[in-house]
Amino acid sequence: MTNKQDALLLCKLKDRSYDIVSETVTLGRRLETPEVTTTERRRSSRFPIERELRYKTLNQRTEILAGNGKTLNISSSGVLFTSDHDLPVGTRLEVSISWPAQLNEKCLLNLVARGRVTRHTTGQLALQIQQYEFRTQSRPGTGKEK
Numbered sequence: 001m002t003n004k005q006d007a008l009l010l011c012k013l014k015d016r017s018y019d020i021v022s023e024t025v026t027l028g029r030r031l032e033t034p035e036v037t038t039t040e041r042r043r044s045s046r047f048p049i050e051r052e053l054r055y056k057t058l059n060q061r062t063e064i065l066a067g068n069g070k071t072l073n074i075s076s077s078g079v080l081f082t083s084d085h086d087l088p089v090g091t092r093l094e095v096s097i098s099w100p101a102q103l104n105e106k107c108l109l110n111l112v113a114r115g116r117v118t119r120h121t122t123g124q125l126a127l128q129i130q131q132y133e134f135r136t137q138s139r140p141g142t143g144k145e146k
Contacts, residue, residue, distance in 0.1 A: 044075035051097050053081050055125075058092040058114065071097060072124065079113065083125045091117045093127055099134065108137035 049071055056066040069082040079095065087093070092114070099109040112135050119126035 044077045046073040046075045046078075046080075048073050049100075051100065053079075053095055053097045055081075055083070055093050055095045057087070058094055069125075076129075078115070078118070078126060078128050080124060080126045082123055083120075085125075086120055086122065087117050087125060089117055089120065093117060093125075095127060096135075098137070103134075103136060110135050110137050 051071045053069045053071055054066070055069065057064050065085050065087070067084040069084070072080045072082065074080075074097075079097070081095070093116070094112065094114045097111045097113070099111050101109065103109055111132060113127070113129045113132040115127045115130040117125050118128045
């Protein structure tokens, strides 16, 4: 190829959140700007909320694993959090997240959610929420939720 010849490059790159399409690149004196289109595929908006979290597995056939972590982001359908365990996709979990709002401005709350692990990377788990409820938090020192 010489500098005067054009090359047609069609490249489709897909990641979890965006479709990126690069159309034409001209070799030589000029370079056309690729077209970029973005499409959000998530059903629910994610919010970057960092809260303390406790989790435990719900499988009756294997040993129950429990741990602590912090939420990285949360939506109405899922939560991404730090984890000490590298659990496989499909693992059923219950998570308890300390909620920032209080009931009647005086009672602490926990968001308790159950669901399945949909993604894992080193030190992080993504949980698809299938069921949730708010529970009042125990007073410090008693260690029980109401």
